[in-house]
Amino acid sequence: xxxxxxxxxxxxxxxxxxxxxxxxxxxxxxxxxxxxxxxxxxxxxxxxxxxxxxxxxxxxxxxxxxxxxxxxxxxxxxxxxxxxxxxxxxxxxxxxxxxxxxxxxxxxxxxxxxxxxxxxxxxxxxxxxxxxxxxxxxxxxxxxxxxxxxxxxxxxxxxxxxxxxxxxxxxxxxxxxxxxxxxxxxxxxxxxxxxxxxxxxxxxxxxxxxxxxxxxxxxxxxxxxxxxxxxxxxxxxxxxxxxxxxxxxxxxxxxxxxxxxxxxxxxxxxxxxxxxxxxxxxxxxxxxxxxxxxxxxxxxxxxxxxxxxxxxxxxxxxxxxxxxxxxxxxxxxxxxxxxxxxxxxxxxxxxxxxxxxxxxxxxxxxxxxxxxxxxxxxxxxxxxxxxxxxxxxxxxxxxxxxxxxxxxxxxxxxxxxxxxxxxxxxxxxxxxxxxxxxxxxxxxxxxxxxxxxxxxxxxxxxxxxxxxxxxxxxxxxxxxxxxxxxxxxxxxxxxxxxxxxxxxxxxxxxxxxxxxxxxxxxxxxxxxxxxxxxxxxxxxxxxxxxxxxxxxxxxxxxxxxxxxxxxxxxxxxxxxxxxxxxxxxxxxxxxxxxxxxxxxxxxxxxxxxxxxxxxxx
Amino acid sequence: xxxxxxxxxxxxxxxxxxxxxxxxxxxxxxxxxxxxxxxxxxxxxxxxxxxxxxxxxxxxxxxxxxxxxxxxxxxxxxxxxxxxxxxxxxxxxxxxxxxxxxxxxxxxxxxxxxxxxxxxxxxxxxxxxxxxxxxxxxxxxxxxxxxxxxxxxxxxxxxxxxxxxxxxxxxxxxxxxxxxxxxxxxxxxxxxxxxxxxxxxxxxxxxxxxxxxxxxxxxxxxxxxxxxxxxx
Ligand code: SF4
Numbered sequence: 001x002x003x004x005x006x007x008x009x010x011x012x013x014x015x016x017x018x019x020x021x022x023x024x025x026x027x028x029x030x031x032x033x034x035x036x037x038x039x040x041x042x043x044x045x046x047x048x049x050x051x052x053x054x055x056x057x058x059x060x061x062x063x064x065x066x067x068x069x070x071x072x073x074x075x076x077x078x079x080x081x082x083x084x085x086x087x088x089x090x091x092x093x094x095x096x097x098x099x100x101x102x103x104x105x106x107x108x109x110x111x112x113x114x115x116x117x118x119x120x121x122x123x124x125x126x127x128x129x130x131x132x133x134x135x136x137x138x139x140x141x142x143x144x145x146x147x148x149x150x151x152x153x154x155x156x157x158x159x160x161x162x163x164x165x166x167x168x169x170x171x172x173x174x175x176x177x178x179x180x181x182x183x184x185x186x187x188x189x190x191x192x193x194x195x196x197x198x199x200x201x202x203x204x205x206x207x208x209x210x211x212x213x214x215x216x217x218x219x220x221x222x223x224x225x226x227x228x229x230x231x232x233x234x235x236x237x238x239x240x241x242x243x244x245x246x247x248x249x250x251x252x253x254x255x256x257x258x259x260x261x262x263x264x265x266x267x268x269x270x271x272x273x274x275x276x277x278x279x280x281x282x283x284x285x286x287x288x289x290x291x292x293x294x295x296x297x298x299x300x301x302x303x304x305x306x307x308x309x310x311x312x313x314x315x316x317x318x319x320x321x322x323x324x325x326x327x328x329x330x331x332x333x334x335x336x337x338x339x340x341x342x343x344x345x346x347x348x349x350x351x352x353x354x355x356x357x358x359x360x361x362x363x364x365x366x367x368x369x370x371x372x373x374x375x376x377x378x379x380x381x382x383x384x385x386x387x388x389x390x391x392x393x394x395x396x397x398x399x400x401x402x403x404x405x406x407x408x409x410x411x412x413x414x415x416x417x418x419x420x421x422x423x424x425x426x427x428x429x430x431x432x433x434x435x436x437x438x439x440x441x442x443x444x445x446x447x448x449x450x451x452x453x454x455x456x457x458x459x460x461x462x463x464x465x466x467x468x469x470x471x472x473x474x475x476x477x478x479x480x481x482x483x484x485x486x487x488x489x490x491x492x493x494x495x496x497x498x499x500x501x502x503x504x505x506x507x508x509x510x511x512x513x514x515x516x517x518x519x520x521x522x523x524x525x526x527x528x529x530x531x532x533x534x535x536x537x538x539x540x541x542x543x544x545x546x547x548x549x550x551x552x553x554x555x556x557x558x559x560x561x562x563x564x565x566x567x568x569x570x571x572x573x574x575x576x577x578x579x580x581x582x583x584x585x586x587x588x589x590x591x592x593x594x595x596x597x598x599x600x601x602x603x604x605x606x607x608x609x610x611x612x613x614x615x616x617x
Numbered sequence: 618x619x620x621x622x623x624x625x626x627x628x629x630x631x632x633x634x635x636x637x638x639x640x641x642x643x644x645x646x647x648x649x650x651x652x653x654x655x656x657x658x659x660x661x662x663x664x665x666x667x668x669x670x671x672x673x674x675x676x677x678x679x680x681x682x683x684x685x686x687x688x689x690x691x692x693x694x695x696x697x698x699x700x701x702x703x704x705x706x707x708x709x710x711x712x713x714x715x716x717x718x719x720x721x722x723x724x725x726x727x728x729x730x731x732x733x734x735x736x737x738x739x740x741x742x743x744x745x746x747x748x749x750x751x752x753x754x755x756x757x758x759x760x761x762x763x764x765x766x767x768x769x770x771x772x773x774x775x776x777x778x779x780x781x782x783x784x785x786x787x788x789x790x791x792x793x794x795x796x797x798x799x800x801x802x803x804x805x806x807x808x809x810x811x812x813x814x815x816x817x818x819x820x821x822x823x824x825x826x827x828x829x830x831x832x833x834x835x836x837x838x839x840x841x842x843x844x845x846x847x848x849x
Contacts, residue, residue, distance in 0.1 A: 026712055
């Protein structure tokens with residue numbers, strides 16, 4: 001046994017929040033199987049433990065015959081430094097074993113700004129950073145998660161990357177790895193075997209071609225499919241979501257148990273990557289949601305259950321689910337919560353049902369300030385909807401509302417930006433009208449504005465992100481148009497959005513930048529106080545990669561893109577049609593209400609939309 | 618006084634916070650115990666008001682890193698559950714390091730844990746042998762003879778009257794290369810003396826070499842008419 005605890009414990013007295021490193025939580029499993037999987041989340045414990053996918057995969061791997069899954073989080077800077085000084089390698093929480101001793105290391109790709117932490121984890125583990133430098137003694141490094149749809153910026157760090165849903169794929173990956181190993185296969189042979197698993201992308205079997213410094217496409221080497229098609233779990237009710245999740249002692253970001261009610265969203269917002277890559281829509285039935293929510297609460301002891309998805313209010317049986325759950329939970333102090341709401345009357349009704357006496361604040365995302373621009377992005381929300389919803393909420397006693405907007409959307413003019421300020425003004429006045437005079441002082445409209453970052457596999461994947469000086473100019477236009485009293489305006493850091501743009505649409509050359517930034521000290525860039533743009537500027541300079549050429553350049557629609565060999569199911573032709581529709585300010589309906597619009601996802605192994613009942617538009 | 622409106626049953630739980638779980642903060646202990654009570658399926662009482670929550674109360678908080686072998690909480694139940702059954706339910710819903718040791722129903726009129734538990738016993742283990750033991754004994758006597766101890770905590774100075782704060786002389790014993798200090802501390806109205814602070818003061822005074830390896834609160838007691846008793 002290579003239990004490192006006796007060497008870890010002496011470090012704990014000198015670090016912040018030792019509770020991050022002690023394991024022993026309710027629901028943690030301590031098997032001792034022959035095949036070991038380390039599941040790494042590239043951020044600290046309290047962020048990673050709130051991630052539902054990690055809990056799902058922990059359960060799925062752990063349920064496989066003779067497989068043990070253990071959790072790994074990136075130690076905070078103080079602990080990482082102490083570990084390096086004491087020569088303690090990165091360890092799994094459950095058995096305190098070196099991560100390098102596991103058979104497979106799964107690393108989540110939740111968000112672009114966690115990429116340098118992948119290198120921090122591999123380095124602490126003593127595993128070579130790049131796939132090409134690993135030997136038969138090193139574990140297999142497999143990635144997966146939301147960012148896998150453009151894997152190129154991190155491709156050299158991984159032996160394999162799963163594209164799409166992991167629930168069933170993990171069994172196939174383990175089986176392929178095991179049987180190849182049992183046959184005495186070399187590392188290269190193991191990778192070729194993995195490339196035959198549906199949804200698995202093996203970067204070393206693909207070569208980006210560059211001519212005159214310009215990317216001209218990716219070639220699949222022998223034995224690798226030309227296109228890697230994402231994996232889809234066709235029916236969410238066909239498997240049992242974990243109800244006995246690991247319950248952290250530490251207060252984590254979302255201190256509640258999550259039950260996924262549906263996957264995918266077909267509303268078709270043209271800026272939204274999740275809406276494109278997680279199709280088709282798969283609802284779970286009310287019965288199984290209620291059953292799992294009840295079981296999860298019993299097993300974990302949480303006092304809140306969150307019904308999660310990209311768009312929970314779209315679930316066709318949501319009202320029934322809420323009615324049944326709130327009835328069951330009456331008098332127990334246990335609550336139900338929803339992660340996001342739509343802009344409509346139904347949402348206020350739902351919020352009333354959930355909130356009881358609590359009226360904390362409602363959040364809506366109109367995204368753009370004018371109807372024209374909302375039509376461009378296919379955000380099917382009218383000003384009337386928004387004003388009506390806000391009026392209902394404030395009549396029902398809410399005094400705070402938060403609105404999300406973006407600047408830098410394709411075709412945006414200064415008029416659209418000023419439109420945000422005007423819309424906010426009208427929202428405020430509408431809310432004020434239905435608020436008793438004595439309570440008007442407590443009214444608050446929070447406005448949160450981010451910069452649009454074009455993402456791969458969306459109709460806007462070809463667009464230029466607006467450059468930083470233009471972001472500042474447009475922010476100034478916005479500030480001038482914003483009514484002052486009662487409105488709190490906040491911006492998402494524009495340097496972060498710029499970097500996110502580079503990391504999300506870059507090609508393989510960006511891997512060198514990530515490595516240089518990490519070597520220059522970049523860790524935990526997703527934490528506002530840790531993010532230093534200068535580290536990245538130096539890394540771009542050192543590697544000779546022009547970040548503006550990636551983020552701020554408009555692409556021709558027939559240009560090869562670094563993610564062309566990865567298919568999310570939505571066809572390129574559909575994305576082009578949607579792009580044309582955007583520029584003509586033509587909207588496209590949601591296929592779960594109005595019939596198929598031809599995106600190309602449904603059919604073959606990817607299934608079709610599954611609705612538990614009739615949806616209300 | 619119960620604030621719940623109907624008859625409730627006050628279950629007092631002695632629990633331990635030990636092993637790796639000594640690194641939990643007080644708030645984490647509170648939340649974890651609440652979750653354990655819900656997992657146990659006990660008919661816990663809920664406070665009324667806008668955000669209803671489980672009704673329970675804790676004894677004095679333990680800092681991160683300090684273990685406790687006899688810690689207390691009071692949990693109010695809506696209906697009676699035989700105490701042995703409640704104990705088993707709680708135990709099977711708890712992690713080994715944060716688990717009930719004994720439970721008992723107590724009368725509603727009994728004072729709250731916060732005000733009743735005024736005597737705390739600690740064990741501080743240090744790395745060091747006989748020389749350390751002799752040095753510590755000398756330092757403790759000298760400190761006590763002065764009558765007062767000033768302690769810096771988070772930038773503020775607090776002065777403890779030792780005659781009242783230390784109702785018993787510290788007891789120092791050595792076994793091999795480990796020295797154990799047994800301390801009994803009276804928890805005053807304005808906070809209590811942290812055992813590490815007293816031991817560190819003794820180390821400094823005697824210019825002694827000794828690293829604190831662990832701190833454990835072994836007992837909490839109720840002081841009544843000059844004598845001490847178990848809160849259960
Ligand atoms: S193929 Fe048609 S029905 Fe299926 S997700 Fe795309 S638009 Fe909707």
